[in-house]
Amino acid sequence: MSHGYTAVQWNRFKWRYDAVVLAGVTFFIASFVLMTMGSRIEGQSLTMVQVLVRAFGAASFLLLNVILAIGPLARLSARFKPLLYNRRHMGVLCFLLALVHAGLALLWYQGFSALNPVVALFVSNARFTSISGFPFESLGLIALFLLAVLAVSSHDFWQAALGPSVWKRIHMSVYAAYGLLVVHIMLGVVQGEKAGLYPASVIGMFCLIAGLHGFSAFTGRVTDRKVKASLDGWINLGAPQRIPENRAKTIRTAKGERIAVFRYDGKISAVTNICAHQNGPLGEGRIIDGCITCPWHGWQYRPEDGRSPPPFAEKISTYRVQIDNGVLYVHPDALPPGTQTPPALIETKAHDQKK
Amino acid sequence: MTRKNNFFVGYHDRLHKPDRRAMVLAGGAGLFAAALAGAKLAVHQQAWGSGNWDQQKTIVIEGVVEQSPYPVLRTAVLDGQMRSVSLVCSSKCGVSAQLELLEGKSVWVRGSVIARGRHRLLAVVENADWIGETQNVQNIPAVTEDYLGRAALSGEILDAKCWSGAMRPGSGKTHKACASLCIRMGGTPWFLARDKNGKRAVFVLTGPKGEPLREAILPLVGEPVRVSGRLVRRDDLVQFRVDPAAIQSV
Numbered sequence: 076m077s078h079g080y081t082a083v084q085w086n087r088f089k090w091r092y093d094a095v096v097l098a099g100v101t102f103f104i105a106s107f108v109l110m111t112m113g114s115r116i117e118g119q120s121l122t123m124v125q126v127l128v129r130a131f132g133a134a135s136f137l138l139l140n141v142i143l144a145i146g147p148l149a150r151l152s153a154r155f156k157p158l159l160y161n162r163r164h165m166g167v168l169c170f171l172l173a174l175v176h177a178g179l180a181l182l183w184y185q186g187f188s189a190l191n192p193v194v195a196l197f198v199s200n201a202r203f204t205s206i207s208g209f210p211f212e213s214l215g216l217i218a219l220f221l222l223a224v225l226a227v228s229s230h231d232f233w234q235a236a237l238g239p240s241v242w243k244r245i246h247m248s249v250y251a252a253y254g255l256l257v258v259h260i261m262l263g264v265v266q267g268e269k270a271g272l273y274p275a276s277v278i279g280m281f282c283l284i285a286g287l288h289g290f291s292a293f294t295g296r297v298t299d300r301k302v303k304a305s306l307d308g309w310i311n312l313g314a315p316q317r318i319p320e321n322r323a324k325t326i327r328t329a330k331g332e333r334i335a336v337f338r339y340d341g342k343i344s345a346v347t348n349i350c351a352h353q354n355g356p357l358g359e360g361r362i363i364d365g366c367i368t369c370p371w372h373g374w375q376y377r378p379e380d381g382r383s384p385p386p387f388a389e390k391i392s393t394y395r396v397q398i399d400n401g402v403l404y405v406h407p408d409a410l411p412p413g414t415q416t417p418p419a420l421i422e423t424k425a426h427d428q429k430k
Numbered sequence: 431m432t433r434k435n436n437f438f439v440g441y442h443d444r445l446h447k448p449d450r451r452a453m454v455l456a457g458g459a460g461l462f463a464a465a466l467a468g469a470k471l472a473v474h475q476q477a478w479g480s481g482n483w484d485q486q487k488t489i490v491i492e493g494v495v496e497q498s499p500y501p502v503l504r505t506a507v508l509d510g511q512m513r514s515v516s517l518v519c520s521s522k523c524g525v526s527a528q529l530e531l532l533e534g535k536s537v538w539v540r541g542s543v544i545a546r547g548r549h550r551l552l553a554v555v556e557n558a559d560w561i562g563e564t565q566n567v568q569n570i571p572a573v574t575e576d577y578l579g580r581a582a583l584s585g586e587i588l589d590a591k592c593w594s595g596a597m598r599p600g601s602g603k604t605h606k607a608c609a610s611l612c613i614r615m616g617g618t619p620w621f622l623a624r625d626k627n628g629k630r631a632v633f634v635l636t637g638p639k640g641e642p643l644r645e646a647i648l649p650l651v652g653e654p655v656r657v658s659g660r661l662v663r664r665d666d667l668v669q670f671r672v673d674p675a676a677i678q679s680v
Contacts, residue, residue: 199607
């Protein structure tokens with residue numbers, strides 16, 4: 076779990092996951108290359124480099140769409156949550172594919188002259204004010220740089236070194252890279268392709284990704300209304316039995332902070348909804364082996380003090396809870412991460428015991 | 431275990447049966463979709479264009495060198511007909527500088543043929559023994575020049591070598607920077623004209639007096655443009671003589 080112990084914990088699921096992703100990319104590139112070379116007219120000079128430039132570029136963009144679709148899909152249905160694991164491996168693969176695409180394109184189209192290929196790229200076309208002539212390659216280069224930063228910093232070492240919120244902010248730049256790539260493709264290969272499939276595919280994928288994120292955010296907002304505290308400062312959450320066993324109810328305070336209130340073993344504890352790993356929604360997790368378990372990557376915290384079980388050292392904020400006359404209350408002020416907080420005990424009624 | 435209680439934790443390596451089934455289905459569908467997408471995108475690509483360049487096959491041809499506006503070898507060796515074969519570099523450079531001393535002389539040239547339609551180019555290998563004077567060339571008639579009239583044409587400025595077979599695609603947006611670099615470094619600019627019915631014709635693009643064009647046209651290379659000018663047939667090549675300032679992006 077923590078970066079301090081095992082950097083990458085491989086198991087059968089992860090091996091299979093990566094194998095399927097690699098196979099998918101291989102299938103895509105192989106079918107693209109075979110079909111292109113197969114449709115070549117005899118005697119025409121079409122080199123493999125030119126076909127690979129397209130194949131790797133298209134594979135990288137398609138993979139980025141898959142990566143971006145997984146997040147909202149996992150929020151909309153728990154079925155997709157296993158796909159969140161190893162998503163960063165897909166990200167690194169996406170960058171490597173883009174790197175091959177850029178390298179081959181730069182070598183082939185800007186190489187073989189007295190000028191340095193990178194210099195040649197920028198002096199060859201400076202029509203930044205024109206749509207039909209816009210140097211779309213520059214957008215691809217910026218996106219490649221962003222993908223490189225994301226790939227390098229995807230390791231847990233950087234997450235621990237930078238802290239989760241800075242790390243998360245850096246990794247939100249994947250959306251900037253995606254936007255740049257959409258424009259890169261629309262102003263590049265799509266301008267030269269007459270078939271409607273190319274623009275339709277790019278626009279369709281963009282709409283799908285935007286729609287999934289929008290729908291996911293909308294459904295999240297509907298179930299994420301702010302809860303007001305009463306005059307004495309405590310938030311009334313009603314009967315604690317309404318929270319499913321080993322699950323949580325997530326609330327949002329007037330300040331906008333999200334609190335995950337867990338029910339387990341006849342007790343109630345409250346912690347921040349934000350996982351210390353990648354800001355995952357702890358409230359969508361569950362209690363496993365007595366620990367709150369994040370749905371994104373399985374990081375665990377003890378509900379009473381918000382600390383990861385030894386030997387791990389992560390800490391999250393806890394909140395005070397109490398049950399008065401069968402009503403559960405949570406205090407909206409966060410306690411420092413790792414603060415021991417007594418859980419509220421759920422009274423078991425006599426007739427419940429008889430059952 | 432009910433669906434409600436299913437909760438996947440990656441490091442536990444336990445995938446509940448319904449989730450396992452869903453993942454297997456998703457994986458299979460993903461692989462199928464990847465192969466299908468690759469094939470679909472490949473099939474729907476615009477045609478890469480005709481033209482051929484076999485770099486491994488070099489030949490030696492003889493003729494008379496003419497340097498302006500762009501280097502050509504006037505020869506009847508290739509197919510018995512008088513032709514102006516454009517001389518180009520195998521990489522992105524020009525051969526003009528090397529031809530100054532041989533202007534109008536009979537020479538032999540070694541290179542590989544680039545062919546598209548009726549057009550022929552000879553790509554020479556720099557830093558090699560590729561040209562020399564010869565006495566064997568005979569019966570090369572004087573240059574003929576006919577004025578064909580004025581024309582307003584829509585099309586694209588491209589690099590002769592790229593379009594004829596060196597690059598795929600050798601025209602259009604994805605090739606714009608490459609064509610611009612080639613022309614900047616000494617390549618021969620051609621004008622690919624297209625009419626409303628899709629008919630195409632290729633002309634050698636020159637200045638108003640038949641002089642070479644280079645820096646002035648670079649920004650508009652590889653873009654749809656429109657320009658008026660004079661058409662002049664010079665041997666078997668037709669020059670499109672234009673004022674570069676009058677070239678308009680469409």
